Amino acid sequence: MPLKLEARNLNFFYGSQQVLFDNCLPVEEKKITAVIGPSGCGKSTFLRVCNRIFELYRDQRAEGELLLDGVNVLSSEIDVLELRRNIGMIFQKPTPFPMSVFDNVAYPLKLHFKLSRSETHNRVEQALRGASLWEEVKDKLKASGLALSGGQQQRLCIARAIAAEPEVLLMDEPTSALDPLATGKIEELMVELKKRFTIMVVTHNMQQAARISDATAFFYKGIIIEYGATTRIFTNPVNRKTEEYITGRFG
Amino acid sequence: MTVHFISEIENLNMLLLEVTSKAEHAVYQAIQATLSHDVPRAQKVIDSDDDIDAAEIRIEEECLKILALYQPVAGDLRKVITILKVNNEIERVGDLAVNIAERVFDMASYGENTVEKIDFEEMMSKACGMLKKSIDSLTYHDIETAAEVISLDDEVDKLHHDAYLFVREKMLKYPVQAGYYLDCLTISRCLERIADIATNISEDVIYMEQGKIVRHLHEGEQK
Amino acid sequence: MKKKKLFKRKLANHIFRIFSLLAVLLASAAMLVIVSHVIRAGCKALSPGFFLNPSKPYGVPDSGIANALLGSMMITLGAALLATPPAICAGIYLAEFRDHPKVTAVLRFSANVMMGMPSVLVGLFVYILMVVPAGHFSGLAASVALAIIMFPVVMRTTEDMLGMVPYALREASLAIGMTRTRTTLKIICRSARKGLITGILLALARVSGETAPLLFTALFADSWPGDYLSGPTPNMPVLITEYSTNSPFAAMHQAGWGAALVITVLVLALNIGTRILFREKRHAP
Numbered sequence: 001m002p003l004k005l006e007a008r009n010l011n012f013f014y015g016s017q018q019v020l021f022d023n024c025l026p027v028e029e030k031k032i033t034a035v036i037g038p039s040g041c042g043k044s045t046f047l048r049v050c051n052r053i054f055e056l057y058r059d060q061r062a063e064g065e066l067l068l069d070g071v072n073v074l075s076s077e078i079d080v081l082e083l084r085r086n087i088g089m090i091f092q093k094p095t096p097f098p099m100s101v102f103d104n105v106a107y108p109l110k111l112h113f114k115l116s117r118s119e120t121h122n123r124v125e126q127a128l129r130g131a132s133l134w135e136e137v138k139d140k141l142k143a144s145g146l147a148l149s150g151g152q153q154q155r156l157c158i159a160r161a162i163a164a165e166p167e168v169l170l171m172d173e174p175t176s177a178l179d180p181l182a183t184g185k186i187e188e189l190m191v192e193l194k195k196r197f198t199i200m201v202v203t204h205n206m207q208q209a210a211r212i213s214d215a216t217a218f219f220y221k222g223i224i225i226e227y228g229a230t231t232r233i234f235t236n237p238v239n240r241k242t243e244e245y246i247t248g249r250f251g
Numbered sequence: 252m253t254v255h256f257i258s259e260i261e262n263l264n265m266l267l268l269e270v271t272s273k274a275e276h277a278v279y280q281a282i283q284a285t286l287s288h289d290v291p292r293a294q295k296v297i298d299s300d301d302d303i304d305a306a307e308i309r310i311e312e313e314c315l316k317i318l319a320l321y322q323p324v325a326g327d328l329r330k331v332i333t334i335l336k337v338n339n340e341i342e343r344v345g346d347l348a349v350n351i352a353e354r355v356f357d358m359a360s361y362g363e364n365t366v367e368k369i370d371f372e373e374m375m376s377k378a379c380g381m382l383k384k385s386i387d388s389l390t391y392h393d394i395e396t397a398a399e400v401i402s403l404d405d406e407v408d409k410l411h412h413d414a415y416l417f418v419r420e421k422m423l424k425y426p427v428q429a430g431y432y433l434d435c436l437t438i439s440r441c442l443e444r445i446a447d448i449a450t451n452i453s454e455d456v457i458y459m460e461q462g463k464i465v466r467h468l469h470e471g472e473q474k
Numbered sequence: 475m476k477k478k479k480l481f482k483r484k485l486a487n488h489i490f491r492i493f494s495l496l497a498v499l500l501a502s503a504a505m506l507v508i509v510s511h512v513i514r515a516g517c518k519a520l521s522p523g524f525f526l527n528p529s530k531p532y533g534v535p536d537s538g539i540a541n542a543l544l545g546s547m548m549i550t551l552g553a554a555l556l557a558t559p560p561a562i563c564a565g566i567y568l569a570e571f572r573d574h575p576k577v578t579a580v581l582r583f584s585a586n587v588m589m590g591m592p593s594v595l596v597g598l599f600v601y602i603l604m605v606v607p608a609g610h611f612s613g614l615a616a617s618v619a620l621a622i623i624m625f626p627v628v629m630r631t632t633e634d635m636l637g638m639v640p641y642a643l644r645e646a647s648l649a650i651g652m653t654r655t656r657t658t659l660k661i662i663c664r665s666a667r668k669g670l671i672t673g674i675l676l677a678l679a680r681v682s683g684e685t686a687p688l689l690f691t692a693l694f695a696d697s698w699p700g701d702y703l704s705g706p707t708p709n710m711p712v713l714i715t716e717y718s719t720n721s722p723f724a725a726m727h728q729a730g731w732g733a734a735l736v737i738t739v740l741v742l743a744l745n746i747g748t749r750i751l752f753r754e755k756r757h758a759p
Contacts, residue, residue: 056645058573085650089645097661098665111650160650161649236325
């Protein structure tokens with residue numbers, strides 16, 4: 001299976017404190033890779049290296065390589081804006097922009113492409129369909145994005161992320177702020193989306209990781225303890241720490 | 252959460268040990284009944300099988316409850332699944348004890364006329380010994396004992412083969428007592444099956460510990 | 475044993491509540507007393523002519539406050555135009571671009587100092603800076619003085635309002651490929667829009683009542699405010715001061731109270747109106 005993303009000897013620092021140590025992780029194309037581990041183990045940090053969103057903060061830096069289709073995205077020659085079009089991100093708390101539903105989804109299109117009005121409209125509809133949201137909002141495209149329910153807002157963020165046709169989707173605990181019904185819808189959506197995108201999802205919920213992912217990586221104190229097919233990790237993990245974590249002995 | 256789970260597993264272990272000792276006791280009583288043609292004793296074995304069946308159902312329900320409520324994974328999951336399977340095997344041991352006991356009625360009809368009897372003591376103690384060891388290996392997560400049990404199966408197979416030859420010889424010699432010797436063969440087969448069950452349990456224990464399914468392999472590898 | 479403790483606790487609770495209530499009543503009563511006095515003293519002066527005629531020296535009929543009202547509006551608007559753009563930019567810089575911690579610290583410190591400065595000093599400063607070299611008073615100088623007072627307030631509220639926008643929104647904007655600038659201007663400011671406008675309007679309301687700076691910069695004139703740039707400009711605070719304290723005539727006192735009433739009503743309306751209009755609407759979850 002071709003590797004879409006690959007981390008090689010990735011190290012990460014908050015100021016002088018190192019939080020990721022020599023991470024090496026393959027991420028297969030068009031599969032869901034789950035990243036699990038106790039709080040503070042660095043899994044969210046790892047995700048945020050992939051689209052270089054950590055550069056918002058002055059004292060955070062990454063060393064090593066993160067290859068997207070073989071090209072190191074951490075090098076200074078990369079066009080970061082284009083990188084972020086290609087790698088979408090969904091956050092724990094839904095973050096719709098303060099504008100209408102339509103404008104939310106159209107924004108990345110406006111940003112990166114020159115499209116006619118009808119093309120924009122089509123792409124917005126496609127994206128909303130792709131996020132299983134079209135039927136619920138097609139009559140209120142002009143309503144504010146903030147007026148939707150939590151689950152709908154999160155799907156709006158997903159629609160916004162996929163509108164610009166990225167190749168990779170990064171999801172940081174996408175369902176932890178949602179109720180079980182909304183969570184279920186998003187999980188179903190993720191399994192659908194993996195047909196088109198490579199997905200990496202950080203989750204606290206191990207049952208979720210077990211349910212939807214193809215491969216799982218276990219992080220502990222900034223180190224990748226174990227990586228493998230989800231079925232194997234959850235029936236017969238190799239490392240004792242992995243076993244202890246997933247059976248709830250700690251964390 | 253984990254504390255409750257661990258105490259539930261402890262409880263399951265206890266129940267399994269109880270039902271195993273009941274089954275072992277039944278086999279012992281049944282064999283004793285065949286030796287002395289003790290019909291009341293045999294009847295008692297048959298009646299007590301209800302207890303074993305009830306215990307099996309109870310253990311299975313406990314396992315299902317744990318799977319639904321705790322959704323165990325990895326080692327914990329393998330443990331519960333193994334207990335579920337072993338529970339089923341123990342119930343079969345109880346059924347085999349009943350089979351043995353049922354032979355007593357027929358054997359008794361021959362009275363004291365039987366010329367040469369087979370002594371099943373050795374085979375029984377070997378088979379029951381294997382059974383006990385296999386349950387111990389489950390309780391104490393002991394792979395070495397499990398492997399030992401698997402290797403003992405050959406001895407019981409040999410004893411069964413000897414019994415078969417003995418019966419064949421005696422049936423030709425004393426055709427009137429053919430029925431009696433056929434009963435003996437049945438008893439031997441039951442004991443041989445008990446040994447097989449002990450072997451199965453040991454293979455399940457190895458799966459539980461190592462996560463590898465070694466069934467159907469042991470003929471070649473585990474010698 | 476237990477019963478007694480409960481009784482004591484309840485008693486303490488009641489006593490505290492009564493004290494708090496009394497404090498609130500006291501504060502509200504003070505405001506109500508002032509407002510009612512202003513109303514009683516000033517309402518006699520109100521008439522259509524009062525609002526439409528410019529002020530005239532004592533004795534001249536058909537005197538009013540129209541020119542002072544207009545002058546105040548011009549001065550305040552001028553102050554807003556001068557202060558708001560740089561204050562908002564400074565607020566944005568403080569909230570969003572923390573690249574140089576030293577610069578940030580200096581900016582914040584200066585703002586704090588400026589907010590604590592007595593307004594009469596500001597007036598004096600602008601007097602020396604603009605009125606003396608020019609040789610005349612002007613409405614523009616008054617606007618500059620008021621702008622200096624407004625600037626740190628608007629800067630601080632801008633910084634606070636922007637700071638209340640959750641970080642996740644910034645990250646989400648960057649994550650779809652927006653530049654920092656675009657993120658700040660298009661998304662963050664838009665998100666904090668209501669808070670920003672409220673901050674500006676409330677600062678305006680506060681500054682429109684400042685008297686001391688105007689005494690040094692705009693002074694007063696009994697004419698329409700045509701000399702905004704080059705001469706003394708009529709305005710409400712100075713009119714009130716002049717009529718109420720510097721005039722021996724009862725009629726002037728009355729007019730002063732009337733003007734005070736007008737300015738009170740305007741400031742109250744601005745405050746209350748701002749808070750009602752820009753109240754945070756809660757969206758249904």
